[in-house]
Every structure is written in structure tokens, then in C-alpha cells.
Amino acid sequence: MTLGPDAAPAPEDDVPVPCLASAPSWRELGISMPMPALADEEGPRVDPGLPPVVDAHVHLFPDRVFEAVWRWFDQHGWPIRYKLHTPHVLSFLLSRGVERVVALHYAHKAGMARALNAYVAEVAKAEPRVIGLATVFPGEPGAVDILEEAFALGLKGVKLHCHVQCFSPDAPQLHELYEACARAGRPLVMHAGREPASPRYPCDPYTLCAAERVERVLTDHPTLKLCVPHLGADEFDAYARLLERHDTLWLDTTMAVGGYFPVPLPRQVLEVRPERILYGTDFPNIPYAWDREFKALVDLKPAEDALAGVLGGNALTLYGVDRC
Secondary structure, three states, X not given: OOOOOOOOOOOOOOOOOOOOOOOOOOOOOOOOOOXXXXXXXXXXXXXXXXXXXXXXXXXOOOHHHHHHXXXXXXXXXXXXXXXXXXXXXXXXXXXXXXXXXXXXXXXXXXXXXXXXXXXHHHHHHHOOOEEEOEOOOOOOOOHHHHHXXXXXXXXXXXXXXXXXXXXXOOOHHHHHHHHHXXXXXXXXXXXXXXXXXXXXXXXXXXXXXXXXXXXXXXXXXXXOOEXXXXXXXXXXXXXXXXXXXXXXXXXXXXXXOOOOOOOOOOHHHHHOOHHHEEOOOOEOOOOOOOOHHHHHHHHOOOOHHHHHHHHHXXXXXXXXXXXX
């Protein structure tokens, strides 16, 4: 299974705006995939003395799609430590003290989204601790209808992936999707950072993705609630500045704070507006212990209210749901 479309839309040749990045790119630092697995020790569960935990970045797919994703990652990304199908993903995390999970998925080609959305909606209906999100393939026929049908099924937001689906955040075919999310009040989670980037993606994430492209989206769609995973890796400084300027932007911590990639901890982006940061993991598609990112965040010893927000409260606020 290829994780990109057969024919990728070309990014728009818009008038460039000044680049916001100020640090060397991961490519310039020589960081590339595939990456190795780690044999780090995993904890038995979340410390019950800590604030409630919501993992805002968990992937759920039907079995065959999961297995195809794992084959791809094993060859081109990193070895998957937890090859668990959906029921076992949920039992693993919930039994270890994670209070809720935000379930993400993506369609790698046109025609997949309706079935994937129905699958996640059924999972969320059966397990109320799952906050299910929808997906769609940008530019496919009836894309807005697909989202509106997914919202009617109870899905709480949308997940898109620039690398896999091969689009730029500010490409024309995205505007109708942004408008649909804004009308419905549904947040959009979009992997719009350049990293982590595999050379086996069907398009170059460095061509598609840039912080200034995301800023165009935030400016053109001022009521859209947008969450960018991985703290916007690798343009951490640029995303810190975007957080300062835009009240409709959130970031999640997925794979960006546990020290897996050999770059300094991006403390500035974590600290500039902690109420806009969500804890996330990429579970089960990770090459290290399930609680590595969680431990790293706790070890930073942020203020009590900031920690409570990052670990769970901010995600519940973003998706408009109550604690279990």
C-alpha cells in the first residue's frame, strides 16, 4: 500500500512571503528516515496523582489499513513497537490511566474517506472515551458532503496530512474544507509541518509545507480552529511566533518532546502559550515506550495549571467535550 495518491496536486505558486524559520532544517542537520527503534523502559500506568490525561493524537484504522501502514513505516519510517489493532489500542491506553483518546485517521487516496469515517464513528459510539475525528481526501468529488456526513455521525473534527495526501495547506482545494469545518465549529488537525519527513513520500514535504503557508490559512479563515501536530516540526521558532499572533491555532507535542529526534527540546514553543498545547503520542505507530512523551512533559515541571491543560484540559476544551 502506498501512503500517497497516484497523482499529487501541485502546490500553488503564490507570491512568497518572508520565511519565518530561523533555525537549520532537519535536512541541513542530516536528520533523515528511516530511524531506529529504542528499547526504553515503559511505565505501568499514568501516575494517578497527576491531572487527567487525554492523548490527542492516537491513530485508529481498520485492521488491513493498519497493517499496510505498519509495513510502510517498518521500511521507510521507523520500526513500530506496538502493532495493536483498534480494540487493543484502546484497551492498552485506557487501562494505563489515559482518560480519553482523540482518534485520528487519513485517506491516502480518493474514495476511502466515507468508509474510514464510518469505522471511527462506530468505534466512538461503542467507547465514549474516544473522541473520533473524520478525514477526507482534498479535492475528491463531494468532499464537503463527506465531511458533513461525518459530522452528522458524531465525529468531532477532521484530520488531514499534507505529506500523505500530497497538498499544500494553502492550496485552492482546501478552502471549501476549511469553510466546512468553520461552519460546523469542528477543529481541523493538519500535519502541515515539514517533518518528520520520509524520502518515500510521493511528494516533497519541504516543497508543500511551510509555516507561512499555515499563516495564510489562519488569516484567510479566521474562525477555523487549527491544530498542527509535532509542534510544527521542524519550524519550531516560526510556530511559536504563529501562536503569539493567532488565537485559533493549537499545536500538539507528538514525537517532539521525548528526545527521539536528535534536536534540542523546543521549549519556546511549549512555553509561549501553554494553553494552546496538547499532549499527543502517535500511538500505536511509535518506535519507543508509550509513555515517553508523557514522562518528558512531566519532567519539565511546568506550573500546575499549565500541566493540567497540556496533559488533557486543552484537548477537552478544543473539542468541546466534558471529562468522563
